[in-house]
Amino acid sequence: MNIAIVGTGYVGLVSGTCFAEMGLHVTCIDLDNQKIESLQNGQIPIYEPGLEEMVLRNYRAGRLKFTTDLSSCLDDVEVVFSAVGTPPDEDGSADLQYVLAVARTFGQNINKYTVLVTKSTVPVGTAKKVKQVIQEELDKRHLNIPFDVASNPEFLKEGNAIKDFMSPDRVVVGIESERAQRLMTKLYRPFLINNFRVIFTDIPSAEMIKYAANSMLATRISFMNDIANLCELVGADVNMVRKGIGTDSRIGPKFLYPGCGYGGSCFPKDVKALIKTAQKNGYEMKVLRAVEEVNEAQKSIIFHKLSKHYNGKLSGKTIAIWGLAFKPETDDMREATSLVTIKLLLDAGCTIKVYDPVAMPECQHKIGNAVLYSTEMYETVFDADALLLLTEWKEFRMPLWEKIKTAMKSPIVFDGRNIYDIKEMHEAGFEYYCIGR
Known part of the structure; x- marks a missing residue:
């Protein structure tokens, strides 16, 4: 079975790679030439455990291809997934320009029955707009080619995405026809042979479920x-x-x-x-x-605890931060608590030293050299007035507290994820602040 996936971001690349792992022939499309060239050269643009090896394996096997041209593969595929971005507008609503652009290209180039499946997270009613755009393009071509639209929202957890895709709790598919349902059943059956957990709904309900x-x-x-x-x-x-x-x-x-x-x-x-x-x-x-x-x-609660400890006198303090990504096992810093905390600390006149196992390049991309980047976790705490833990990476779970206490100016820890034991921290000689205890 041949399919195409438009968008090689987090959802598109993980989905396409997992489909290829199950034996499908997948073409991943992205308008970003540099990203496609990087993928063709074996360079993965996102961090997700296990993804790089799976991409390389399926690319070498010929089951996974990368291109910038959706029209070039439409004659060979049965299903096209749209996994492009839907960034929020200034008012908070989802920006659908990329979703509708995929629909337009789809309508301009299909020559046989094909299903366009929206995998991006889109507001209820988007499928109607997608269908209308496709039909408008077919009308311009004076063609009556049958097609279906469907909604197949993703439920991937960053850091655990491959397992989530390969062994899903459930698969939600919104469809309008039996023909589309048969095709989507065929597509997902290999993942759910022992327990077929596909929930078929109408399309608006599928859009709302996500x-x-x-x-x-x-x-x-x-x-x-x-x-x-x-x-x-x-x-x-x-x-x-x-x-x-x-x-x-x-x-x-x-x-x-x-x-x-x-x-x-x-x-x-x-x-x-x-x-x-x-x-x-x-x-x-x-x-x-x-x-x-x-x-x-809540994103500023650790800063306020720190400020209260020092009676609001933070200027000149050196603050160490462990964890920059919004959660472990990813380099994603979108809407991360660390960004809010860093801004508050900078405004208060602090020097900030940071360490994250994966997300420091992303941090440098977002805020440049506004902070000092450490090469390992213990370097971060040297000469620090306080340590803030913002992301619960495993390597932060059992640190050498004696080493940290010796390195810091003052042994104070602010635990934003409640991963340490209060009694143990006090016995180790630390002032310890956490959440709700």
């Missing part, structure tokens, strides 16, 4: 952050609270970990887009507005 899922997860995070902040005020331990409510089968334990705010390419963007979709339809998402408000405040 936003609703991410918004629910974001809601759980902000709820727990709100609870954590109250726990500090009343003397409760949020870890005990989390365990107590997580054992309730109606609630469950996942996404109940408090911290210093969520980030990334999905949750912030999708929450904003769903709020905007509701506005356009005359409805206000009051819960999601609160989720967003809590999260924005």
